[in-house]
Amino acid sequence: MVRGEGSFLFDGAGNRYLDFVQGWAVNALGHCPPELVAALGRQSRELISPSPAYHNARAHELAVQLTRLTGFDYAYFCNSGAEANEGAIKLCRKWGRLHRGGADEIVTTHGSFHGRTLAAMSASGKPGFSTLFPPEVPGFRKVPFGDAGAMRAAISERTVALLVEPIQGEAGVIVPNPNYLVELRRLADEHSLLLVADEVQTGMGRTGTLLACEYSRVRPDIVTLGKGLGGGVPIAGMLFTQRANCFSLGDQGGTYHGNPLMAAAALAVLETLTEPGFFEAVRERARILEALLSAVARKHHATLRGRGLLQALVLASPEAVGLRDACFERGLLVNACQEDTLRLMPSLRVTREEIGMCVSTIDEALHAL
Numbered sequence: 001m002v003r004g005e006g007s008f009l010f011d012g013a014g015n016r017y018l019d020f021v022q023g024w025a026v027n028a029l030g031h032c033p034p035e036l037v038a039a040l041g042r043q044s045r046e047l048i049s050p051s052p053a054y055h056n057a058r059a060h061e062l063a064v065q066l067t068r069l070t071g072f073d074y075a076y077f078c079n080s081g082a083e084a085n086e087g088a089i090k091l092c093r094k095w096g097r098l099h100r101g102g103a104d105e106i107v108t109t110h111g112s113f114h115g116r117t118l119a120a121m122s123a124s125g126k127p128g129f130s131t132l133f134p135p136e137v138p139g140f141r142k143v144p145f146g147d148a149g150a151m152r153a154a155i156s157e158r159t160v161a162l163l164v165e166p167i168q169g170e171a172g173v174i175v176p177n178p179n180y181l182v183e184l185r186r187l188a189d190e191h192s193l194l195l196v197a198d199e200v201q202t203g204m205g206r207t208g209t210l211l212a213c214e215y216s217r218v219r220p221d222i223v224t225l226g227k228g229l230g231g232g233v234p235i236a237g238m239l240f241t242q243r244a245n246c247f248s249l250g251d252q253g254g255t256y257h258g259n260p261l262m263a264a265a266a267l268a269v270l271e272t273l274t275e276p277g278f279f280e281a282v283r284e285r286a287r288i289l290e291a292l293l294s295a296v297a298r299k300h301h302a303t304l305r306g307r308g309l310l311q312a313l314v315l316a317s318p319e320a321v322g323l324r325d326a327c328f329e330r331g332l333l334v335n336a337c338q339e340d341t342l343r344l345m346p347s348l349r350v351t352r353e354e355i356g357m358c359v360s361t362i363d364e365a366l367h368a369l
């Protein structure tokens with residue numbers, strides 16, 4: 001691939017692809033959006049890396065904006081979603097030492113994906129991860145996703161936190177009952193635990209609200225962000241409450257953490273997302289996508305699941321890879337996240353026409369299969 005513009009990618013041979021992968025749900029505003037290009041240009045002329053030893057204006061501004069919009073008290077920025085989850089795990093463990101008599105176990109869920117550092121892999125319930133690079137980092141216990149009773153049963157003296165994705169992304173866009181997060185919040189409160197939401201994929205407007213947790217009206221103690229936060233450049237972060245905060249200076253750090261170039265990009269994304277009517281427009285695009293895709297799904301005995309512009313088509317047979325390739329041949333980029341599941345994560349600015357093109361290509365590809 002050599003060039004991107006909005007919903008389209010172009011390869012070196014001049015082929016054009018309609019992109020419903022968007023850097024893996026990263027390019028919230030599509031490829032090379034003018035706001036992002038301008039912000040990066042402006043910031044690169046002002047300041048790129050002052051070193052993490054000093055606060056910088058852009059990271060500060062981003063922290064102020066994000067905490068103001070979400071109601072959290074603190075923000076910390078890093079480079080990747082996995083690193084954001086590492087930070088959350090560290091905060092939980094320290095909190096357990098200070099407030100829960102040394103409890104350090106975090107309950108997570110089967111099928112979950114939290115990233116590819118060793119601790120994030122150990123927290124993940126992705127099949128195959130646990131045997132890939134043994135030994136695993138200890139301190140994680142896994143229960144079925146969407147089952148608050150199983151979570152309750154897994155809580156012990158050793159438990160310090162519950163960690164879940166509001167919607168499991170890599171597992172195939174698994175949407176739990178809307179009460180699930182409410183029940184986890186209640187469990188965390190009853191047992192004095194921290195509730196951590198991994199919103200690396202679901203956050204930043206992907207599901208039609210700034211955070212997916214808003215849908216359940218639940219405020220976790222810690223939220224991790226990544227992917228859409230930078231609109232295509234590597235910045236991730238964690239937001240947390242006063243209650244959860246126990247970091248001291250030096251507990252967490254990184255050479256590029258909070259660097260102003262990436263923070264400027266995230267500010268440009270956030271400014272666009274918070275323009276009046278932006279999320280309403282995302283939800284309207286999602287309704288169009290759902291309406292068109294569910295008609296195609298019915299024709300091919302498939303089903304649809306997802307929220308906002310994170311959608312999956314679940315096929316009647318394990319043919320997602322074949323379907324992805326048939327779409328690719330027809331100039332459409334989609335992701336086969338499971339054997340039977342095709343995932344769509346377009347630009348939040350995808351047009352009605354592009355949605356129509358995507359769905360009719362999937363229809364054609366399904367016929368061809």
Ligand SMILES: *Cc1c(COP(=O)(O)O)cnc(C)c1O
Pocket residue numbers: 079080081082083085113114115116165169170198199200201202226227236
């Ligand atoms: C992608 C993803 C991560 C990992 O983010 P990286 O930036 O690849 O480290 C973590 N959690 C979820 C839910 C993700 O989708």
